Amino acid sequence: MxxxxxxxxxxxxxxxxxxxxxAAINSYNATPAPExxxxxxxxxxxxxxxxxxxxxxxxxxxxxxxxxxxxxxxxxxxxxxxxxxxxxxxxxxxxxxxxxxxxxxxxxxxxxxxxxxxxxxxxxxxxxxxxxxxxxxxxxxxxxxxxxxxxxxxxxxxWSFTPATLPSAGQLDKLGSRALDAASWLVVGYGTQEAVNGPGGQTHPGGGVRMKAPVDFDALNKTWVRLAMTAPQGNGGACYGDSGGPNFVTLNGKRVLAATTITGDTPCYATNVVYRTDTQSARSFLAPYVKLP
The missing domain is CATH 2.40.10 (Thrombin, subunit H)
Incomplete structure (x- = not known):
């Protein structure tokens, strides 16, 4: 989905x-991201x-x-x-x-x-x-x-901004799952909150405000990273309208735009599935537009 x-x-x-x-991103464990x-x-x-x-x-x-x-x-x-x-x-x-x-x-x-x-x-x-x-x-x-x-x-x-840092070719593969699991991950976006149950069914309130939330590494695949959005572990997460937004990982003290939000579970409670930016296919597409590391 x-x-x-x-x-x-x-x-x-x-x-x-x-x-x-x-508000954007899930309502739990999320904060505004003016920076x-x-x-x-x-x-x-x-x-x-x-x-x-x-x-x-x-x-x-x-x-x-x-x-x-x-x-x-x-x-x-x-x-x-x-x-x-x-x-x-x-x-x-x-x-x-x-x-x-x-x-x-x-x-x-x-x-x-x-x-x-x-x-x-x-x-x-x-x-x-x-x-x-x-x-x-x-x-x-x-x-x-x-x-x-x-x-x-x-x-x-x-606007005044510092462009995000993209990863080098295959950087996530070189680091491996253990190092990625130990690293800090952050999702940012303007999307809605997680599903809210009401008399008419589920709705997704909020959106249109830049927010951030911590997420946990779950799994690394050929072109995907799976990130946990579970509240009891202190995580927030992404929801509708956060698509395309960044999932940053901090490596050696530097924030790297490792992947972009694509999909997840329908009510936005559990998992953010994100598209890696360090793969050959992603880099081949990006090369005409931005200087790659």
């Missing part, structure tokens, strides 16, 4: 109706009804700046959008409040997107994804970028 964009949008009404304060300025919200402006008029502007995924003009995310975040969709990145800590304020002012989605750009809350870019996506279970090729190389304004013109 991918943390698909459509699922995020389908639960949007429940999120707006909820009285729970907006993670390299992590941003993936936003889109699109025509949801097919009448040629944009009628949605919202955050849909997460991602990370890996240089001044390259934002790393997931291919399932960039894939299968209606013609004419425009894509943006915001490195603001809280995009949901800005969206709520725009709605209160009666702005249309197109006006809201324009306001975000004019007031330096978002920058428009161009999406690219691994052409081999969706691949197979062994390698989903679920990796994409929003690129600003051909844009007059890139995120570094608007």
């Amino acid at each position: 991918r943390k698909k964009i459509l699922t995020v949008l389908a639960i949007g009404a429940a999120m707006c109706a909820s009285t729970v304060p907006a 993670r300025t390299e992590v941003g919200a993936f936003m889109a402006l699109w025509d949801n009804t097919g009448d040629g008029v944009p009628d949605r502007f919202d955050w849909v995924c997460s991602g990370t700046m890996v240089d001044r003009d390259t934002y790393l995310t997931a291919a399932h975040c960039t894939d299968d959008w209606p013609a004419g969709t425009k894509f943006y990145v915001s490195l603001d800590q809280d995009v949901q409040t800005l969206l709520d304020n725009a709605a209160a002012q009666g702005l249309t989605p197109a006006q809201t997107a324009a306001s975000f750009v004019t007031n330096h809350h978002a920058v428009e870019g161009d999406t690219h994804q691994d052409p081999a996506y969706p691949g197979t279970s062994a390698d989903a090729h679920d990796i994409g970028v929003i690129d600003f190389a051909n844009r007059a304004t890139d995120p570094a013109d608007v």
Whole structure:
């Protein structure tokens, strides 16, 4: 089960109706992440009804700046959008409040997107994804970028941030499971909280605010890392809208963007399954966009 964009949008009404304060990542063992300025919200402006008029502007995924003009995310975040969709990145800590304020002012989605750009809350870019996506279970090729190389304004013109450090080729394999299990892991994103049971079934409140949570290493596969999100062990975790966001591991005192959030269990209680950035396939896709270690 991918943390698909459509699922995020389908639960949007429940999120707006909820009285729970907006938050990203799971609510347990999670804290705001204002210092993670390299992590941003993936936003889109699109025509949801097919009448040629944009009628949605919202955050849909997460991602990370890996240089001044390259934002790393997931291919399932960039894939299968209606013609004419425009894509943006915001490195603001809280995009949901800005969206709520725009709605209160009666702005249309197109006006809201324009306001975000004019007031330096978002920058428009161009999406690219691994052409081999969706691949197979062994390698989903679920990796994409929003690129600003051909844009007059890139995120570094608007925000101050230090790009995330990518791993060297095969670095996780060289370290092995024992070393990775001993290391500290951190997931960051703008997504919703874990499932909340209510009279109408499960909802996923919150989202649109950059949050972080510790996670534990569970297993290393050819292109995947499995991370534990179990609360009793002090972990938090990722949920809907965190797709494409970073999973950092601290190695020799340095934070490395080891993998990106892709999928997990439906209620977002147990496992985050993340796509490695040190594999040959990931590096082959990234090479045209960013200088690799």
